Each structure stands twice: as C-alpha cells, then as structure tokens.
Amino acid sequence: MAETKPGNLGAYDLKDRVAVITGGSSGIGAAIARRMAEAGAVVAIGYNAGAERAAALARELPGSGHIALQTPMEDSAALKRAAAEVEARLGRCDVLVNSAATTRAVPHADLEALDDALIDRVLVANVRGPFATIRAFAPLLKRSGDAVIVNISSLAAITGTGSSIIYGASKAALDTIGVSLARVLGPDGIRVVGISPSAVATDFVPGRSREAVEKQAATSPLRTVTEADDVALAVMAAVTQLRLTTGTVILVDGGKHL
Incomplete structure (x- = not known):
C-alpha cells in the first residue's frame, strides 16, 4: 500500500516507470504513448490488428525499451498473456491506459440500423475488454504501490449523443466501472481516472471528416477542435499531477457539455 505522508504527494515521476496503452498504435493512444515516452516512461504499445504500426511507433519513441x-x-486469455509478457520483458506496470475502443456511426433515430451484432461488438470492445485488461494487469499494478489506470471515455457517456446510442452507453458503463474500481483498488495504491473528450480529430469514427469535427467544435464555448494531443495532455495531467484524484471523469471538450 502506498504511503500517505504529505511529502509523498509531489509530481508523479515517469522516469523508469512502465506504461501500457491499449489501442496505442494510432490516434489518441499513439499521442499518449508519445507523451509518456517523452516524460521518461517505457511504453508497451497495445494493438489489435496494427502490429506493424505499433512496432514502428515503438521504434520512433524517445528513450528505449518500448515494445x-x-x-x-475480445480475448481475455490473450490479455492475461499480455500482462505476463509485460512482467517478463519489462518487469512492472505503473500506468495502464485503456484507449482501445470501437464504434460505427448509426443515426440515433434509426433503431433498426443498430443491430445486435454491432451492439455486441461495441460492448465487448468498450466495456468487457477494458475491464478484462484491468483485471489482467491488476497484480502488476498493485505491486507498483503507486499506480494509475486511465480510461478513455467520451462526452457521449454524459450527453447520450455520439456516433451511436450503444457507443455512448458503452462509455457510460466504462465510467461506472471506473468509479467502482477506484473504490476497491484505492487501498492498493491504484488511482482510476476517466478522461472524457468530445469529438476528436482522428479517424476513429469511420467516415467522419475533419469538417464534421470542426462543425461540432464550433458549437462549443471555446470553439476549438479537440486534438488527440489535447487528450494526451489531459492523461499526463491526471497521471503526473492530480495525485489525489480518483473515481472521477475529467472532461476535455472545450465546454461542449454546456
């Protein structure tokens, strides 16, 4: 269990720490990987099908030891093997970022278009998968004694908007999981924080253009597009600076929720 002396509450130093980032080979995950590596962390770049992309990013990151x-x-057994691989190759895990997710744009009013197959795929990838990842890495995180889990959520979880009804629902479930796990993992020295952006200028949503993201951003108070690096900077703040923040969600939306 982490000590609670006041002198222990300074900035969280990422030098020689190990960060595992699911969905880390592109978009938000890749931006987080770059920021983590720049701060001195050894990064494990999680991927599903993008093996070559993840390997290329690992070679490009500053520092050494990245994998x-x-x-x-969708494969809980593979996630347990991934945790074992991190332990064998890197020896520890101090930061876990759940960035992997999936979606497809479906008009909310078109109930028939939201078919069972898509519902199941989104719930497995966005809810069961992150929980299974946390479950697999929990022993390593507990061993750290001062670890952080960051779940990349979405403003859609709060507003019920977003690419589809099931996508927003999946992120709301992820937020609730974060609250529960913050309560039970806190005594083991593990914080759990959600980062909830509005529409981000990446290719995450198939068919969504930069123009569409800019149009959404124009309706927010700050009228600024949320970039992948804006989310990465919020993750860095949650990990390295907000030492007493756990069980909550931080919005990165330019005030869109207003």
Missing part, C-alpha cells in the same frame, strides 16, 4: 504488445479486447 509492441498484442491486446485484443
């Missing part, structure tokens, strides 16, 4: 790590959200 590509297969973390398929």
Whole structure:
C-alpha cells in the first residue's frame, strides 16, 4: 500500500516507470504513448490488428525499451498473456491506459440500423475488454504501490449523443466501472481516472471528416477542435499531477457539455 505522508504527494515521476496503452498504435493512444515516452516512461504499445504500426511507433519513441504488445479486447486469455509478457520483458506496470475502443456511426433515430451484432461488438470492445485488461494487469499494478489506470471515455457517456446510442452507453458503463474500481483498488495504491473528450480529430469514427469535427467544435464555448494531443495532455495531467484524484471523469471538450 502506498504511503500517505504529505511529502509523498509531489509530481508523479515517469522516469523508469512502465506504461501500457491499449489501442496505442494510432490516434489518441499513439499521442499518449508519445507523451509518456517523452516524460521518461517505457511504453508497451497495445494493438489489435496494427502490429506493424505499433512496432514502428515503438521504434520512433524517445528513450528505449518500448515494445509492441498484442491486446485484443475480445480475448481475455490473450490479455492475461499480455500482462505476463509485460512482467517478463519489462518487469512492472505503473500506468495502464485503456484507449482501445470501437464504434460505427448509426443515426440515433434509426433503431433498426443498430443491430445486435454491432451492439455486441461495441460492448465487448468498450466495456468487457477494458475491464478484462484491468483485471489482467491488476497484480502488476498493485505491486507498483503507486499506480494509475486511465480510461478513455467520451462526452457521449454524459450527453447520450455520439456516433451511436450503444457507443455512448458503452462509455457510460466504462465510467461506472471506473468509479467502482477506484473504490476497491484505492487501498492498493491504484488511482482510476476517466478522461472524457468530445469529438476528436482522428479517424476513429469511420467516415467522419475533419469538417464534421470542426462543425461540432464550433458549437462549443471555446470553439476549438479537440486534438488527440489535447487528450494526451489531459492523461499526463491526471497521471503526473492530480495525485489525489480518483473515481472521477475529467472532461476535455472545450465546454461542449454546456
């Protein structure tokens, strides 16, 4: 269990720490990987199908020891093997970022278009997968004694908007999981924080253009597009600075929720 002396509450130093980032080979995950590596962490870049992309990013990151790590959200046994691989190759895990997710744009009013197959795929990837990842890495995180789990959520969890009804629902479930796990893992020295962006300028949602993201951003108070690096910076703040923050969700939305 982590000590609670006041002198222990300074900035969290990432030098020689190990960060595992699911969905780390592109978009938000890749931006987080770059920020973590720049701060001195050794990064395991989780991927599903993007093995070459993850390996290329691992070679490009500053520092050394970075690895590509297969973390398929639908395969709990593979996630346990991934945790074992991190332990064998890197020896520890101090930061776990759940960035892997999936979606497909479905108009909310078109109930028939939201078919069972898509519902199941989104719930497995966005809910069961992150929980199974946390479950697999929990022993390593507990061993750290001062660890952080960050779940990449979405403003859709709060507003009920987003690419589809089931996507927003899946992220709301992830937020609730974060609250529960913050309560039970806190005594083991593990914080759990959600980062909830509005529409981000990546290719995450198939068919969504930069113009569409800019149009959404124009309706927010700050009128600024949320970039992948904006989310990465919020993750860095949650990990390294917000030492007493756990069981909550931080919005990165330019005030869109207002």
